[in-house]
Amino acid sequence: MHWLLLIYVCLDFLPYVVTSPVTYENVRGKPYSVSYDHRAIAINGVRTMLISGAIHYPRSTPGMWPYIMKMAKNQGLNTVQTLVFWNIHEQKPGVFDFSGRANLSQFLQDAADAGLFVNLRIGPYICGEWNNGGLPVWLNQIHNISFRSNNGAWKTVMRTFLMKIIEYVNPYLAKNGGPIILAQIENEYNGNDQAYVDWCGRLVINELSSAQLVWIMCNGHAANSTIETCNSCNCLDDGWIDNHRRDYPNKPMLFTENEGWFQAWGEAVAIRTTVDTAYSVAEWFAGGGSYHSYYMWHGGNNYGRTAASGITTMYADDVLLHADGTPNEPKYTQLSRLQHLIANYAQILLSQDSIRTLLPYWNGQKWLIGTQQFVYSYSPSLHFISNQNDNTYNVLFRNKNLTITGHSVRIFDDNLNLLWDSTNISDIRSDNTEIFPIVMGPLEWRTWSEQVTSDLPVLTSLYPIEQLKITNDETIYLWYRRNITLTQTQIQSHTLVRVETRKANALLFFLNGEYLGEFDNHDHSQGSLIAIISLDLSIFKPNQQYLFEILSISLGIDNGVWDNNFEYKGIVGNIWLDNQLLVNDETNLWEHQKGLIGEYLQIYTEQGSSKVEWNTQWTKDINKPITWFQTRFNLNHIVREDLNANPILLDARGLNRGHAFINGNDLGLYWLLEGVCRDSTPCCCQQAQINCLEPTQRYYHIPSDWLMPENNLLTIFDDLGAPSPSSVSIVQRVVIA
Numbered sequence: 047m048h049w050l051l052l053i054y055v056c057l058d059f060l061p062y063v064v065t066s067p068v069t070y071e072n073v074r075g076k077p078y079s080v081s082y083d084h085r086a087i088a089i090n091g092v093r094t095m096l097i098s099g100a101i102h103y104p105r106s107t108p109g110m111w112p113y114i115m116k117m118a119k120n121q122g123l124n125t126v127q128t129l130v131f132w133n134i135h136e137q138k139p140g141v142f143d144f145s146g147r148a149n150l151s152q153f154l155q156d157a158a159d160a161g162l163f164v165n166l167r168i169g170p171y172i173c174g175e176w177n178n179g180g181l182p183v184w185l186n187q188i189h190n191i192s193f194r195s196n197n198g199a200w201k202t203v204m205r206t207f208l209m210k211i212i213e214y215v216n217p218y219l220a221k222n223g224g225p226i227i228l229a230q231i232e233n234e235y236n237g238n239d240q241a242y243v244d245w246c247g248r249l250v251i252n253e254l255s256s257a258q259l260v261w262i263m264c265n266g267h268a269a270n271s272t273i274e275t276c277n278s279c280n281c282l283d284d285g286w287i288d289n290h291r292r293d294y295p296n297k298p299m300l301f302t303e304n305e306g307w308f309q310a311w312g313e314a315v316a317i318r319t320t321v322d323t324a325y326s327v328a329e330w331f332a333g334g335g336s337y338h339s340y341y342m343w344h345g346g347n348n349y350g351r352t353a354a355s356g357i358t359t360m361y362a363d364d365v366l367l368h369a370d371g372t373p374n375e376p377k378y379t380q381l382s383r384l385q386h387l388i389a390n391y392a393q394i395l396l397s398q399d400s401i402r403t404l405l406p407y408w409n410g411q412k413w414l415i416g417t418q419q420f421v422y423s424y425s426p427s428l429h430f431i432s433n434q435n436d437n438t439y440n441v442l443f444r445n446k447n448l449t450i451t452g453h454s455v456r457i458f459d460d461n462l463n464l465l466w467d468s469t470n471i472s473d474i475r476s477d478n479t480e481i482f483p484i485v486m487g488p489l490e491w492r493t494w495s496e497q498v499t500s501d502l503p504v505l506t507s508l509y510p511i512e513q514l515k516i517t518n519d520e521t522i523y524l525w526y527r528r529n530i531t532l533t534q535t536q537i538q539s540h541t542l543v544r545v546e547t548r549k550a551n552a553l554l555f556f557l558n559g560e561y562l563g564e565f566d567n568h569d570h571s572q573g574s575l576i577a578i579i580s581l582d583l584s585i586f587k588p589n590q591q592y593l594f595e596i597l598s599i600s601l602g603i604d605n606g607v608w609d610n611n612f613e614y615k616g617i618v619g620n621i622w623l624d625n626q627l628l629v630n631d632e633t634n635l636w637e638h639q640k641g642l643i644g645e646y647l648q649i650y651t652e653q654g655s656s657k658v659e660w661n662t663q664w665t666k667d668i669n670k671p672i673t674w675f676q677t678r679f680n681l682n683h684i685v686r687e688d689l690n691a692n693p694i695l696l697d698a699r700g701l702n703r704g705h706a707f708i709n710g711n712d713l714g715l716y717w718l719l720e721g722v723c724r725d726s727t728p729c730c731c732q733q734a735q736i737n738c739l740e741p742t743q744r745y746y747h748i749p750s751d752w753l754m755p756e757n758n759l760l761t762i763f764d765d766l767g768a769p770s771p772s773s774v775s776i777v778q779r780v781v782i783a
């Protein structure tokens with residue numbers, strides 16, 4: 047037995063005897079202990095089945111949290127899991143923010159109020175398709191830092207942040223009667239630095255031991271003092287359960303991420319079928335798992351500029367609760383039934399170890415024993431029969447000939463009554479919502495075009511400077527400006543501009559304020575590339591000086607961060623006009639302007655909107671790049687009052703690409719880019735693609751607490767130019783009973 051386990055057992059003075067089901071309601075407000083044995087996490091010494099779902103606080107809003115928690119509890123969860131997002135809490139070194147969507151303590155209180163335990167995955171590297179994997183970009187400036195490694199500079203900042211968070215959440219720890227029972231250090235660490243893994247392990251048993259939590263490390267190397275956990279689509283079929291039993295016989299089996307996956311711009315919407323999710327969750331509990339978390343249970347939205355490279359604003363929409371907060375049927379109900387069943391039988395399941403027994407299958411002529419049809423029986427009353435094969439088979443169980451569909455699990459009681467079938471969703475309605483317009487008639491827009499030159503401070507240099515170094519990612523926009531003189535050849539033929547830039551970046555080109563064209567890459571990855579675009583300069587004159595401008599737009603910082611692979615944005619090397627190299631010319635320096643004028647003046651807020659002269663002749667600005675649109679609307683025709691259950695959405699049809707703001711709040715990047723269906727089967731846990739050649743995302747969620755009954759200020763900044771603003775509308779998605 048591992049010594050840590052001994053300590054926990056000794057602290058408890060209680061044997062692992064199952065008494066009654068433990069939920070947070072049973073222990074709230076009083077200090078309680080968290081420990082584990084090989085079968086489960088134990089609360090006050092009682093093995094407890096943790097039925098969990100991931101909900102990320104900044105991917106929804108404080109006004110939504112109580113609703114989401116209530117839904118989670120009703121759907122059958124007893125635990126929620128969240129990452130901790132360093133780069134929203136400490137955007138500038140030493141300046142902490144725990145307000146609004148970053149109000150982690152409010153989120154923990156809302157979980158506690160709903161009666162839910164919490165698994166806090168601190169990291170601080172979190173991946174999560176979150177901008178820069180959760181790390182503040184100012185870390186890039188720390189001398190000699192090497193991320194996620196046994197590096198002094200990294201360990202110093204990582205330790206400081208972990209200690210800060212543990213201190214901040216102290217009232218919410220189990221030892222103080224709060225909901226937090228499990229914490230995570232690091233995330234999916236698959237590097238080769240064992241000294242770093244050991245350091246993580248020492249940190250949780252030394253400096254962080256006073257938190258009295260159980261610590262996990264997921265899907266990768268785990269320190270001895272932590273529990274390694276599974277992130278996958280199916281932890282039984284992929285062999286994880288067998289490996290874990292062999293490698294960690296004294297540690298319970300915890301499934302931190304049953305993947306619902308995510309969405310990238312330009313791809314068709316990817317779907318994981320309900321029956322596949324149901325199969326994997328049922329197999330997990332059958333196989334002896336005692337903690338299961340959907341990743342995500344509610345994906346929410348990447349509001350503002352929080353999405354990682356190429357990731358859409360809706361996050362993991364095809365999970366149990368849609369990105370807009372409506373139940374995703376039939377998944378929501380089918381898995382709810384399973385979770386309630388598992389909760390009802392938790393004591394029986396956790397009182398014994400899981401044992402797999404192979405079952406004879408009918409090959410058409412005789413019964414054979416293979417490896418893909420088996421039962422996990424929990425005496426006295428529960429039997430999980432699983433068929434891992436793609437095809438339906440008949441199996442022999444207790445002299446009964448039972449039909450089991452391919453890739454499915456059926457759960458029976460001891461009299462062989464069918465309690466649940468992973469494939470049977472026939473009585474669940476999937477068309478459970480309808481969309482209604484709530485603003486009648488086209489919106490009355492006014493416009494203001496972003497000025498290409500301004501009085502804003504600029505930084506000059508011989509070479510273009512990498513974007514994040516200047517912006518600290520406080521804005522996704524950076525202007526690069528320089529004077530150029532065109533040659534006769536350049537204006538006669540199309541001129542090739544080549545720029546060394548990064549993936550997930552857009553570049554818009556202007557000459558004396560005239561828009562020439564754009565380049566964009568929206569890969570969900572990182573790395574350098576050379577942007578090449580052909581510009582028509584025939585309207586310009588030779589041997590005359592022009593102002594050449596590039597608006598660089600970050601389309602998210604990739605979430606993969608390790609060692610010295612710093613992520614960059616904007617121009618990261620040379621730039622050429624044909625063969626003319628536009629750097630290192632003392633008579634023509636590069637100027638850099640951080641952000642847009644509209645951002646400085648905050649023209650998307652009540653106070654800021656009066657600082658510019660809006661033009662009401664808005665139709666003149668159709669298709670005009672870098673243009674702001676503004677309008678007001680009332681919630682006149684709402685069908686249902688509860689805007690959490692029946693969300694309000696921006697239908698962005700008619701726009702191109704940019705950000706939309708409601709009453710000063712940034713809804714995130716919208717983009718009407720069409721989604722392409724791939725010929726091959728979609729990646730990872732997904733089985734299908736929908737909405738081929740439709741925009742990857744057309745509707746954008748507006749949180750209830752950002753709305754007012756009347757006079758809502760809607761502001762749009764479309765960088766490419768909006769082709770049909772009159773098509774934009776505000777709608778409500780209503781759940782039908």
Ligand SMILES: *[C@@H]1O[C@H](CO)[C@@H](O)[C@H](O)[C@H]1NC(C)=O
Pocket residue numbers: 143144145146149151152
């Ligand atoms: C977080 O929420 C709580 C409860 O609403 C509030 O008292 C507290 O002031 C909030 N924190 C911040 C930093 O805004």
Ligand SMILES: *[C@@H]1O[C@H](CO)[C@@H](O)[C@H](O)[C@H]1NC(C)=O
Pocket residue numbers: 189190
């Ligand atoms: C930074 O790294 C270099 C090369 O590894 C080393 O020589 C130098 O001492 C380091 N500086 C600090 C402040 O750690």
Ligand SMILES: *[C@@H]1O[C@H](CO)[C@@H](O)[C@H](O)[C@H]1NC(C)=O
Pocket residue numbers: 244247270
């Ligand atoms: C972790 O456990 C393994 C196997 O028992 C042992 O070889 C190793 O030294 C331990 N590491 C640390 C840092 O305690």
Ligand SMILES: *[C@@H]1O[C@H](CO)[C@@H](O)[C@H](O)[C@H]1NC(C)=O
Pocket residue numbers: 408440447448
């Ligand atoms: C088992 O049931 C299947 C389907 O009903 C049938 O085809 C098969 O013959 C049965 N096998 C036996 C041994 O009864």
Ligand SMILES: *[C@@H]1O[C@H](CO)[C@@H](O)[C@H](O)[C@H]1NC(C)=O
Pocket residue numbers: 467470471472473
């Ligand atoms: C599926 O479930 C429904 C409702 O419980 C039931 O009526 C139906 O018979 C089931 N279908 C199959 C094929 O088991």
Ligand SMILES: *[C@@H]1O[C@H](CO)[C@@H](O)[C@H](O)[C@H]1NC(C)=O
Pocket residue numbers: 527528529591634635636637
């Ligand atoms: C371009 O040249 C003009 C004067 O000819 C100067 O005022 C301006 O600052 C220059 N612009 C840049 C970006 O260097």
